[in-house]
Amino acid sequence: MSVEGESAAVYYAGIDVGAANTKGVIIDAEGALRGFAVLPSGVELASAARQAFEKALAVAGVAREEVGAIVSTGYGREIVPDKTKVVTEITCHGRGAIAQFPATRLVIDIGGQDSKAIGLGPSGAVRGFEMNDKCAAGTGRFLEVMARALQVGLDKMGPVALEAEEPATISSTCTVFAESEVISLLTQGVPISAIVAGLCNAVAERVHGLAARVGVQPEVTMTGGVSKNPAVVKAMERTLGISVNVPEEPLIAGALGAALIARDLGQQE
Numbered sequence: 001m002s003v004e005g006e007s008a009a010v011y012y013a014g015i016d017v018g019a020a021n022t023k024g025v026i027i028d029a030e031g032a033l034r035g036f037a038v039l040p041s042g043v044e045l046a047s048a049a050r051q052a053f054e055k056a057l058a059v060a061g062v063a064r065e066e067v068g069a070i071v072s073t074g075y076g077r078e079i080v081p082d083k084t085k086v087v088t089e090i091t092c093h094g095r096g097a098i099a100q101f102p103a104t105r106l107v108i109d110i111g112g113q114d115s116k117a118i119g120l121g122p123s124g125a126v127r128g129f130e131m132n133d134k135c136a137a138g139t140g141r142f143l144e145v146m147a148r149a150l151q152v153g154l155d156k157m158g159p160v161a162l163e164a165e166e167p168a169t170i171s172s173t174c175t176v177f178a179e180s181e182v183i184s185l186l187t188q189g190v191p192i193s194a195i196v197a198g199l200c201n202a203v204a205e206r207v208h209g210l211a212a213r214v215g216v217q218p219e220v221t222m223t224g225g226v227s228k229n230p231a232v233v234k235a236m237e238r239t240l241g242i243s244v245n246v247p248e249e250p251l252i253a254g255a256l257g258a259a260l261i262a263r264d265l266g267q268q269e
Helices: 043-060 089-100 140-150 154-162 174-185 192-214 228-241 250-268
Strands: 011-017 019-029 034-038 068-073 107-110 115-120 126-132 220-221
Touching: 011 043, 011 089, 011 115, 011 250, 019 043, 034 043, 043 068, 068 089, 068 220, 068 250, 089 115, 089 126, 089 220, 089 250, 107 192, 107 250, 115 192, 126 192, 140 154, 140 174, 140 192, 154 192, 154 228, 154 250, 174 192, 192 220, 192 228, 220 250
Parallel strands: 011 068, 107 220
Antiparallel strands: 011 019, 019 034, 107 115, 115 126
16 A cells, blocks of 8 residues: 555545446545546456546546545445455445535435345434335336337436426336336326426335335435436425435445445545
């Protein structure tokens, strides 16, 4: 890390290899964010991890040799090159959320392939969690499939849903059956905005089940790509009965948490 007579490295990295996107974060010794990168994971996860790390370094203006520790997390955490330690995404998302909103007691993370509800104690320690990782319902993949069926851009779904006068009811929790239900609603002349609003509500209701099992406590922070959808956030607030925090860049919460854990490791040496 450093040689005798020289100061210790002052930067730390977190790399979160998700099923859809890979995120790299660089922080300094004070824990301040210096740079980050978000790239599609693709099929070459090790390559995606390396590229996200290199791009984050470039954005931060930091040389590789200035990084004191790297913590990897996420779906592909074991394949990250040169990692110092591997930490589960549950711990990293909790740490990243509470770093941005210190009063967070529940984290709702809705990613491309899974969704999670993570309960945190006052110290930030994980008190319990639930995951939906065996079905696409309640995930970004669910919305992606529906966006394609409706021929609506995924990034447009939130604004379109907010235009609805009354959301349609989507009763199916299975992605395949929900797609058939969407097509049926279209043939009945139901407005696309109402269908999209119903889909956003369906995601919120699905995830609420996870949150209820963990225990809903204020404050609630949403992370993951789906939290960029304002209609899902609004539906989540309505379902939970309380407002939720959304970080400025919700995709990097896990990588930020990993970087902060890397900082802890580096400063223990």
